[in-house]
Amino acid sequence: xxxxxxxxxxxxxxxxxxxxxxxxxxxxxxxxxxxxxxxxxxxxxxxxxxxxxxxxxxxxxxxxxxxxxxxxxxxxxxxxxxxxxxxxxxxxxxxxxxxxxxxxxxxxxxxxxxxxxxxxxxxxxxxxxxxxxxxxxxxxxxxxxxxxxxxxxxxxxxxxxxxxxxxxxxxxxxxxxxxxxxxxxxxxxxxxxxxxxxxxxxxxxxxxxxxxxxxxxxxxxxxxxxxxxxxxxxxxxxxxxxxxxxxxxxxxxxxxxxxxxxxxxxxxxxxxxxxxxxxxxxxxxxxxxxxxxxxxxxxxxxxxxxxxxxxxxxxxxxxxxxxxxxxxxxxxxxxxxxxxxxxxxxxxxxxxxxxxxxxxxxxxxxxxxxxxxxxxxxxxxxxxxxxxxxxxxxxxxxxxxxxxxxxxxxxxxxxxxxxxxxxxxxxxxxxxxxxxxxxxxxxxxxxxxxxxxxxxxxxxxxxxxxxxxxxxxxxxxxxxxxxxxxxxxxxxxxxxxxxxxxxxxxxxxxxxxxxxxxxxxxxxxxxxxxxxxxxxxxxxxxxxxxxxxxxxxxxxxxxxxxxxxxxxxxxxxxxxxxxxxxxxxxxxxxxxxxxxxxxxxxxxxxxxxxxxxxxxxxxxxxxxxxxxxxxxxxxxxxxxxxxxxxxxxxxxxxxxxxxxxxxxxxxxxxxxxxxxxxxxxxxxxxxxxxxxxxxxxxxxxxxxxxxxxxxxxxxxxxxxxxxxxxxxxxxxxxxxxxxxxxxxxxxxxxxxxxxxxxxxxxxxxxxxxxxxxxxxxxxxxxxxxxxxxxxxxxxxxxxxxxxxxxxxxxxxxxxxxxxxxxxxxxxxxxxxxxxxxxxxxxxxxxxxxxxxxxxxxxxxxxxxxxxxxxxxxxxxxxxxx
Numbered sequence: 001x002x003x004x005x006x007x008x009x010x011x012x013x014x015x016x017x018x019x020x021x022x023x024x025x026x027x028x029x030x031x032x033x034x035x036x037x038x039x040x041x042x043x044x045x046x047x048x049x050x051x052x053x054x055x056x057x058x059x060x061x062x063x064x065x066x067x068x069x070x071x072x073x074x075x076x077x078x079x080x081x082x083x084x085x086x087x088x089x090x091x092x093x094x095x096x097x098x099x100x101x102x103x104x105x106x107x108x109x110x111x112x113x114x115x116x117x118x119x120x121x122x123x124x125x126x127x128x129x130x131x132x133x134x135x136x137x138x139x140x141x142x143x144x145x146x147x148x149x150x151x152x153x154x155x156x157x158x159x160x161x162x163x164x165x166x167x168x169x170x171x172x173x174x175x176x177x178x179x180x181x182x183x184x185x186x187x188x189x190x191x192x193x194x195x196x197x198x199x200x201x202x203x204x205x206x207x208x209x210x211x212x213x214x215x216x217x218x219x220x221x222x223x224x225x226x227x228x229x230x231x232x233x234x235x236x237x238x239x240x241x242x243x244x245x246x247x248x249x250x251x252x253x254x255x256x257x258x259x260x261x262x263x264x265x266x267x268x269x270x271x272x273x274x275x276x277x278x279x280x281x282x283x284x285x286x287x288x289x290x291x292x293x294x295x296x297x298x299x300x301x302x303x304x305x306x307x308x309x310x311x312x313x314x315x316x317x318x319x320x321x322x323x324x325x326x327x328x329x330x331x332x333x334x335x336x337x338x339x340x341x342x343x344x345x346x347x348x349x350x351x352x353x354x355x356x357x358x359x360x361x362x363x364x365x366x367x368x369x370x371x372x373x374x375x376x377x378x379x380x381x382x383x384x385x386x387x388x389x390x391x392x393x394x395x396x397x398x399x400x401x402x403x404x405x406x407x408x409x410x411x412x413x414x415x416x417x418x419x420x421x422x423x424x425x426x427x428x429x430x431x432x433x434x435x436x437x438x439x440x441x442x443x444x445x446x447x448x449x450x451x452x453x454x455x456x457x458x459x460x461x462x463x464x465x466x467x468x469x470x471x472x473x474x475x476x477x478x479x480x481x482x483x484x485x486x487x488x489x490x491x492x493x494x495x496x497x498x499x500x501x502x503x504x505x506x507x508x509x510x511x512x513x514x515x516x517x518x519x520x521x522x523x524x525x526x527x528x529x530x531x532x533x534x535x536x537x538x539x540x541x542x543x544x545x546x547x548x549x550x551x552x553x554x555x556x557x558x559x560x561x562x563x564x565x566x567x568x569x570x571x572x573x574x575x576x577x578x579x580x581x582x583x584x585x586x587x588x589x590x591x592x593x594x595x596x597x598x599x600x601x602x603x604x605x606x607x608x609x610x611x612x613x614x615x616x617x618x619x620x621x622x623x624x625x626x627x628x629x630x631x632x633x634x635x636x637x638x639x640x641x642x643x644x645x646x647x648x649x650x651x652x653x654x655x656x657x658x659x660x661x662x663x664x665x666x667x668x669x670x671x672x673x674x675x676x677x678x679x680x681x682x683x684x685x686x687x688x689x690x691x692x693x694x695x696x697x698x699x700x701x702x703x704x705x706x707x708x709x710x711x712x713x714x715x716x717x718x719x720x721x722x723x724x725x726x727x728x729x730x731x732x733x734x735x736x737x738x739x740x741x742x743x744x745x746x747x748x749x750x751x752x753x754x755x756x757x758x759x760x761x762x763x764x765x766x767x768x769x770x771x772x773x774x775x776x777x778x779x780x781x782x783x784x785x786x787x788x789x790x791x792x793x794x795x796x797x798x799x800x801x802x803x804x805x806x807x808x809x810x811x812x813x814x815x816x817x818x819x820x821x822x823x824x825x826x827x828x829x830x831x832x833x834x835x836x837x838x839x840x841x842x843x844x845x846x847x848x849x850x851x852x853x854x855x856x857x858x859x860x861x862x863x864x865x866x867x868x869x870x871x872x873x874x875x876x877x878x879x880x881x
Contacts, residue, residue, distance in 0.1 A: 023187065024048060024076055031094055033187050036136045039094030039163070046093060047079045047180070051201060054181050058204040061214070068197075068204045074188060075201050077181035078143075080165070085175035087503070088168040088440070090156065093143075093183075096120035097161040100133040100656040104584060106154075107705055107712065108448045109438075109492050110532035111553040113573075114580035115705065116658050120163030124707065125444030127155035128536050129584060130163070131191065133656055140191045142198045144184045147206060147540050150174050150505045153182045154441060154536070166441060170495055170504035181205070191655060192583075192732055199587035208509075208541050209588060215547040217590040218485065218526045220408050222643055223256035224635040225618035227595045228263070230557055231625075232322045233329075234281040236263040237300045238395055242309045243317040244623045245403050251628040256639035257408040258399070259487055259529075259618070262287065264301055264411055266294040267418045270457070274426050280368045282329035285449050289457030291423035295474045297392045297481075306394035309402065319623040325367055332360045396482030405639050410529065411483050413474065414490035415511065419453070421460030422470070429470055430463045434497040446711045450490070459497050464507055467514030475522035485527025488515070491542070492535050504537060512542035519545050529592060534581065543588050548615075551591040552578035555620070557600055568775055569714040571602040572667075572700030575609050576660055579650050579669050586647045595620040598627040605698070607634055608753075608777040611803030612671045612696050614647040633803045636829050636873055642798075642807025644671035644694065651695070651730040660704035661715040666724035666772055667698045670731045672739050673781070673806035692742065692806045693731035693782040697724060699772035719774045725767035728782050745784030749795035749836035749859075753779035753803055758836060758860055760785075781806045785836065788814060788821045792881050793838040796823070799865065801831035810874060825877045830867030833877065837861040841879040848876070 025032050026048040031039040051072040058065050080091040096119060103115045106126035115124050123130065132141045145153035145165060151174075156164040167182050169175070184202055188194035203211050228236045231244060241260065248255050267290040269278050277298045281287050296302065308315060339353035388394065400406050416422070422431040436455045462470040475486065498507040519528050530538070530549035556570045574594070582591040593613045596606035598621050607630055610617045617634050619626075635641055651668040659667035673692045702719035705712055728750075733743025750759040750768070755778065759768070770778060783795040783806065796812060798805035811826035820842070827833060840855040844863055853863040865875050 023073060024185065029094070033134060033139070033141055034137050036134055038099070038132060038134070038141060039096055041092075041162075042094035043080070043092050045081050045091065047081070048076055048185075049079065049180060050076045051184075051205070055201075055205045059207050060204045064200065064211070064214070065204055068200050071197050072201070075184060075186035075198065077146075078165075078183040078185060079148075079178070079180040080182065081178040083177065085177040087170070087172050087175050088166065089177070090164050090166045092158055092162045093165055094120075094163065095161040096123075096132075096163045102131040102580075102655050103155075104128045104580065106442070106445055106535055108446050108553070109442055109451055110490070110534060111577065112534035112581055113553075113577045113705065116656055119161045121157050121159065121161050123155055123157045123163055124705070125154075125156055126441045126535075128534075130155060131194070131655070134187075137189075139187055139189045140194050141185060141187045142194055144186070144198055144202065145536060146182060146184050146202060147208070147505060147536070148179050148182045149176065150503045151176060151179070151182070152505055152537050152540075156441065156444075168439065168441070168504070170439065170498040170507075171502060172499065174503040174506075190732075190734075191652065192649065192735055195583050195587055199584065202540070206540055209539060209543040210545075212547060212586065212588055212590060215545070216526050217547045218408070218529070220257040220485075221548065221590055221616050222640055223407070223616060224253065224631075224639045224641055225257035225259065225408075225616060226255040227259040227261055227618055227620045229259075229261035229595070230555070230597055230620035231622045232261075232263065233283055233326060234263040234287055235322050235325050236260060238304045239309070239315045239317040240319075240322065240623060242399070242402070243319065244621075245399070245406070247621075247623055247626060249403065251626055251631075252637060253628060253631050253635050254403065254405040254637070254639040255618075256405055257410065257616075257618070258406060259410045259412070261412045261487070262489070264297050265292060265413070265418055266296060266298045267291060267420075268293050268423065270423075274423060280365050282325050282364070283333060285333070285453060286329075288419040288450060288453035290418055291420040291460045292417035293423045293426035295427070295477050301395060302391045304391060304395045306389040306398065309398055317623070321367075323622060325364070328360065328364045328367060332357065332364060335360055392478070392481035392483065400482070408484045408527070409482065410485040410487050410527070411478060412487050412489060414493070415488055415515075416459055416461060416490070416493055417470070417474070419450075419490055420457045422462050423460050427473070429466050429473070431460045432463070433458045434461045434500075436493075436496040437499060439495060444710065454493065454496065459493055461497050464501055464510035467511045468517050469514075471514045471518035472521065475518045479522040485523050485529070487529040487531060488533075489531045491530060491533035491538055495535075495537065505541065508537050508541045512538075512544070515542070516545040530589065534585070539585065539588050546589060548590040548592055549585065550594055551581040551585050552594050555594050555596045555606070557597055568602065568719065569703035569716075570712075571605055571775060572660060572698070573703045573712055574606075575698055575700050576667060578609070578613065579648060579667060582647050582649055586649070591615050591647045597621050597625065598630050599625045602775050603627060603630055605775045605777060607631075608696060608779060608803055609648075609669070609698060610634060611642075612644050612648055612669065612694050612779060614644040614671055617641050633801065637867055637869075638873055640828075642802055642804045642829065644804065644807060645674050646672045646735060648696070649732075652732070653730070658704065659698075659700050661701060661718045663701065663718050663720075664722070665701075666722050666770075667700045668724070668726065668730060669696045669698070670694065671696075672731070672733075672736055673804070674809070692784065693728070693733065693739070694804065694806060695726050695730050695780040695782070696777060697726055697770060697772055697780070698777040699774055702774060721771050721773050723769065723771050725769050726778075726780050727765070727767040728761055728763060731782060742784050747785040747793070749783045749785055749797065751781040751783070751797045751800070751805060751834065753781070753800070753805065756800070758797070758834065758858070760836070760859075779803055783836070786814070788823070788881060791839060792821065793836070793859075794823055794879075794881075795836040796825050797834040797836065799827065799829045799831045800834045802829060805834070821881045823879045823881070825879075826874055827865055827877050828872070828874045830865055830873065830875075833863050833865045835861040835879070837879070837881075839881065841881050843880050845878045845880075846875055847871075853879075 105124040186198040
């Protein structure tokens with residue numbers, strides 16, 4: 001950042017006071033900002049129009065509308081015109097050469113990630129936005145494909161540095177030839193402000209989505225939870241879930257929310273009895289051609305009887321059984337892959353492969369032995385079992401009775417019901433199996449089992465006119481059964497089946513309207529986690545009410561494709577997805593960094609990122625497979641978490657680099673904590689709930705997208721120790737008004753979580769040099785030092801037995817008593833408290849009782865804080881100087 005009197009800053013400020021036509025200009029084949037060319041050889045059919053010329057009014061709240069209008073001179077719209085109407089139009093926006101960019105593109109139908117380059121030809125298919133660095137004026141420009149009418153757009157690569165825009169409706173019946181606002185462009189001298197301003201402008205313009213600041217997030221965002229997916233996959237059943245929750249209680253950490261993932265629904269396969277559940281499903285993939293045939297739970301949950309998990313006759317559960325089933329199912333999967341490879345290589349005699357598959361499937365079926373743990377052996381046939389004493393309603397009631405801290409129970413669903421939609425003729429709704437058509441843009445993305453399976457089976461699509469009835473039929477039953485929310489997956493399937501329904505925009509609007517109505521009616525307007533949704537259609541059309549969603553792809557406990565690097569390379573990739581996607585998704589939804597397994601080889605690596613991500617923390621541990629020591633570094637005993645106040649974002653010096661396989665960049669993410677006083681102290685009494693900063697440095701090197709192979713793959717040559725540096729200026733203090741003064745502090749105490757070091761730094765200090773091992777990290781907590789009187793400098797670090805130590809501090813108050821000063825700190829949690837103090841206190845009190853403490857000449861002030869259940873785990877710690 002240039003100093004205040006820098007001539008570039010002066011120039012920038014002068015420019016900002018002028019009109020838009022002096023800001024962006026499209027003339028003589030050049031698109032420029034402040035006289036700096038961004039795109040050359042812009043075709044004559046491309047137009048640029050000011051924001052205010054197109055957006056005159058909006059239904060947005062007046063403060064938001066006024067804020068956008070006040071900044072409207074910084075943005076405008078790109079459009080283009082072609083002679084022939086079409087349902088899919090591709091047009092050059094000009095050449096982009098020798099200018100660094102950061103972008104987000106879809107590497108699968110459902111998932112997006114970052115990509116960097118310096119040419120339009122470097123851009124990947126299905127790019128959602130491009131951020132350009134404009135160092136000539138110390139600025140950044142965002143090119144943001146948007147929606148216009150019934151068309152959505154994305155950026156694609158062109159030849160010779162050209163950047164292409166693709167506008168498509170998804171239906172041959174819906175055509176156009178001209179667009180005025182198919183992409184939005186915006187400029188700012190701060191990349192984080194730029195994202196806020198640009199998405200705010202589009203929110204006002206489109207009026208089809210709302211920003212995160214306008215919505216309420218689910219309460220589980222502040223809590224610890226458990227998801228059943230990796231623990232059971234499709235074998236999830238009542239006794240296993242109950243035993244799993246009991247494991248956590250006995251381990252000293254109570255999940256406050258539970259997600260019963262895929263495996264609870266009533267689904268069946270075509271060609272089988274339309275009123276019976278598909279049998280013996282284990283792994284994801286085996287259920288992807290199945291369809292929902294009723295809205296209630298499947299038989300293994302439907303047969304649950306009230307009180308079955310209580311008392312001496314509680315059903316037993318073998319924690320080894322899910323793992324054995326999963327292991328055997330993986331053998332079946334590998335055998336099928338071996339057969340497919342043999343076919344591809346020209347083998348004609350497949351009898352040996354087929355025999356092996358039959359044998360393995362038989363062994364798998366025998367392992368199920370027709371029984372499910374923890375349910376009545378009495379079959380209830382095709383009845384709905386809606387009585388109070390059985391099924392989901394009885395089960396959720398028992399769970400909440402037994403596990404007092406369990407606030408929320410969510411269940412999984414696909415956007416269209418199940419992976420294969422809704423089976424025609426089995427419900428009161430008009431459902432039709434629609435053949436799947438994958439858009440040409442997705443041909444440049446990664447091969448995906450889910451897409452292959454959905455193409456194979458098609459989707460049983462409920463008519464969009466019945467979307468509201470469809471979701472209400474599912475959700476009203478769930479809500480009455482004690483379910484408080486849903487995790488909606490497989491969201492980007494509508495674009496596959498929109499040909500006869502007005503195209504992808506029209507179909508999406510109908511479905512998202514129905515989903516929104518049901519969310520408001522059945523789940524208090526907040527009980528929904530969106531997933532497999534990382535495409536602009538969803539964010540621009542589906543997030544009026546939805547306020548939380550996944551920002552990374554799935555956590556993979558093992559590599560499904562057998563990469564030589566095994567489990568390791570996948571973990572850094574996941575972290576990169578989450579960090580960079582939060583830049584845009586975080587404007588609209590609360591970023592969710594997904595679950596992980598606490599006993600995984602890279603569990604600590606994941607835990608470090610979750611600790612400062614600013615979202616919920618949840619695991620998908622198998623029953624009996626926990627590292628409670630690790631979990632307790634993330635979670636308080638009551639199941640709440642020491643959460644950062646913002647959502648974590650990459651630091652500015654990481655934006656145009658590749659922290660995955662450039663062999664030189666460490667991923668650094670920054671966030672803010674509610675724990676620090678303002679610099680200086682001259683009042684008698686001041687209660688402060690302000691912010692300290694945190695930087696997480698992660699070595700994610702070792703993997704990444706391969707444009708030629710069109711897949712993520714390992715880069716073993718990059719999997720090695722990496723050097724980097726950290727400085728207090730890496731934290732974007734101005735992103736929270738309350739934190740601005742924190743960044744102006746003259747001195748900071750810096751705590752390194754992994755190294756257990758306490759350092760001092762100033763804004764003028766040299767960066768702290770670090771070396772991070774592969775799949776490892778360091779967390780730096782920056783706490784402004786406050787001067788108390790003439791000789792005392794003080795800064796509370798928090799509980800160092802937690803990864804996010806600063807998040808444990810709830811309040812800070814300084815009080816003068818004549819010649820004495822008291823630092824009063826409200827601390828949540830139990831364990832090792834640390835502060836920096838230039839002198840030793842006269843005494844220390846914890847909850848009114850004087851206690852011993854430790855102090856050393858290097859300023860380390862330590863004591864032990866108890867967890868007091870009756871006080872909600874909050875202790876009153878006072879140091880008297």
